[in-house]
Amino acid sequence: MTTETATDVFEEHRPVLLGVAYRMLGRLADAEDVVQEAWLRWSGADRSGVREPRGFLVRVTTRLAIDRLRQIKSRGETYVGPWLPEPYATDFGDAVPDTAERAVLADSVSLAVLVVLESLSPLERAVFVLREAFGYPYAEIAAMLERGEAAVRQLAGRARKHVDERRPRYDVDPAQRRDLTERFLAAAVDGDLEGLMALLAPDVRLVGDSGGKSKAPLRVLETSDKVARFLQGAARKGIADASFRFLELNGGPALLVLSGNKPDSVFQLDVVDGRIASVYIIRNPDKLQALAALV
Secondary structure, X not given: OOHHHHHHHHHHHHHHHHHHHHHHHOOHHHHXXXXXXXXXXHHHOOHHHOOOHHHHHHHHHHHHHHHHHHHHHHHOOOOOOOOOOOOOEOOOHHHOOOHHHHHHHHHHOOHHHHHHHOOOOHHHHXXXXXXXXXXXXXXXXXXXXXXXXXXXXXXXHHHHHHHHHHOOOOEOOHHHHHHHHHHHHHHHHHOOHHHHHXXXXXXXEEEEEOOOOOOOOXXXXXXXXXXXXXXXXXXXXXXXXXXXXXEEEOOEEEEEEEEOOEEEEEEEEEEEOOEEEEEEEEOOHHHOHHHHHHO
C-alpha cells in the first residue's frame, strides 16, 4: 500500500473514526486530536498485513480514546456549572439511507445519551459505543479491546442497563422537534410567558452549560414556571445584534444564536408527548468555535 493509497484509505474512514472518538469523549477537539494520532499510527505502521483497514483504524482510535478518557478522569477536572457535550454537526445524508440505522446513530450522539455516557467507565463506554452505535459483534469488540468475549458481553450488559435506567425518554420525530423549536424561538424572543408555558411540559428541565465563561444558570432549572420565567428574563436582556440559524446538531434540529454573526449559544430541545421536556443551552465559547464554519 503506497503512502498515497494509505492517505485515501484513512480519509475514507475518517468520518467513522471521528464518530467513534466523539461519542467516546463528548469533546470535538479531543476527538479530532485522537483521530490525528490514529493517522500518525496508521501512516507509520507496517500495513502489509492489514486485511481490513476499517477494523484496524477503529481499534486504534478506540484505544486512543480510552487512554484520553482515562487521562481526563484521572485529572479530576472540575467544571463550573452543568456539563454538556460540545455540539457536533451531524448530517448523515445518503451515507445512512436506512431509517432505523439513522435513528440509532442519531440517538447514540444525542446530548441526553452523551451526558449519561459520562458516568460510564472508559471500557464500558467503548463497548457501548462500538456495539450500540456501530453494531460491531461482541467477538470483534473483544479483539479490539484485547478482552475475552464473555467479559465484553458483561460490560455491554452493564452499560446498557446503566444507560436505560438514566437517560430520559424523548420522541425522535425531527419534524415535530423542528416545529416545536420554531414555536419555542418565537415565544422566547417575544418574552411570551403564556406561549412558553403552553409549550413546556410541567416537569421540564433546563440545563445550561457556560463553563463559567458566559452567562447561564449554574444549576439545572426544573418546572415549567421556573424555566419559562428564566427564558422570559433572558429575552428582556437580549443579545446584541442577534440572528438565528436552524441546523442539525447531535442528530436532531437545533437553534444556533448568533451575535454579530458569531456563535453565541446553541439551544436544543427534547420532546415528550408533544411538549418540551428538556431545554439544553450551550454557551461555553470554547464549545462553539467549530460552529463558526457553519455560519
